[in-house]
Amino acid sequence: MSGLEAPSIALVGAGAMGGALVRGWIEAVRKGGGLSLTVVEPNFDAALESELETVGGVVNPSGGGPVDVLVLAVKPQAFVAVAAEAKRFVGENTRILSVMAGVPMEALARELGGQRVIRAMPNMPAKIGRGVTAYVASPACTAQDRELVEQLLEPLGTVEPIAAERLMDVVTAVSGSGPAYVFLLAEVLAAAAETEGLDRETAMRLASATVAGAGALMLETGEAPGALRKQVTSPGGTTEAALDVLGAGDGLGPLLRKAVSAAAQRSRDLGKR
Ligand SMILES: NC(=O)c1ccc[n+]([C@@H]2O[C@H](COP(=O)([O-])OP(=O)(O)OC[C@H]3O[C@@H](n4cnc5c(N)ncnc54)[C@H](OP(=O)(O)O)[C@@H]3O)[C@@H](O)[C@H]2O)c1
Known part of the structure; x- marks a missing residue:
C-alpha cells in the first residue's frame, strides 16, 4: 500500500460496511500488500475472524496503541461512546477515516483528538464491492494520506474525492x-x-x-x-x-x-x- 511500508489499521465496527472493508483488506494482504490489521467488533463473524488471523490480523485486543489509520464503521449514534474507547488508537500521526453518515469532521477531530481526518460516504452496493464512496479530507491530510485512504476504501467500489465538506450533504442526497x-x-x-x-x-x-x-x-x-x-x-x-x-x-x-x-x-x- 502507498507510501508507508506496512500501514497499521485499526477498524472499529465490522458490520455491513466494515465487514466489506476487512474482506477486501485480507485479499490485498494475500496479494502481497503489507497491512497490519486490528478489528474491534463485539459480534465478529467467526469465519471472517479465522481468515483475518491467517493474515496476522488481531481481533478485539484488550490494549493497543496508536495506529497509522483508525477506521470507524459503527452506527453514527454509537460514535461518541465508541470514540472514548477508540482514542487509544490515535497518536500524533494517525489518520482518522470515518464512513459514518452525518458525523462531521470537526466532531471526529474533537472526540478522537486527531487532526488528519477523512470523512467518507459509501452507499449500499458497497456491500458487494459495487458502491461509490465519496470522501473529503481535512487540510491537515497530506497527498499521501489521501492516496492511502483511497486504497483502503477500494473494497467498497469506486472512490471519489470531494472538494469541501459542505458538499457531503449533496453526496448524501445523490449517491x-x-x-x-x-x-x-x-x-x-x-x-x-x-x-x-x-x-x-x-x-x-x-x-x-x-x-x-x-x-x-x-x-x-x-x-x-x-x-x-x-x-x-x-x-x-x-x-x-x-x-x-x-x-x-x-x-x-x-x-x-x-x-x-x-x-x-x-x-x-x-x-x-
Ligand atoms: N449500510 C449502508 O448502506 C451505509 C451507507 C452509507 C454509510 N453507512 C455508514 O456506515 C456505518 C456502518 O454501517 P453498517 O451498515 O455497516 O452498520 P452495521 O452493519 O450495523 O455495522 C456496525 C457494526 O459496529 C458494531 N459495533 C457497535 N458498537 C461497537 C463498539 N463499541 N465497538 C466496535 N463495534 C461496535 C455493531 O455491532 P452490533 O451489531 O452488535 O451493534 C455492528 O456490527 C454507519 O455509520 C452508516 O452511517 C452505511
Missing part, C-alpha cells in the same frame, strides 16, 4: 440515498407493467432485471447514460413515446431535482442537531 431511488424506479415500473396487464411476479422480474441490466451495461461499457439512452431510442418508436412523457416539463427531471434537494436539505438539518 448515499440514490440506491433507494433506483429501487423505487424498479417498483413503479413493475406496478405500471401490472396495470398494463402483466401478472405481478412477471412484472417485478422484468422490471428488476431491466434496472439491473441497464446499470451493469452502463458500468461495463463506461458509456454516458445519455449516449446509451439514445442508442435505445429510435425516432417515432416506443421508447421515444415513453421518453416524451418522462422528459416533459413536469417529468422525471424536475421531480428528481425536487427529491434530491429535499434529501440534501434533510441532511443539512440533521447535521445542525
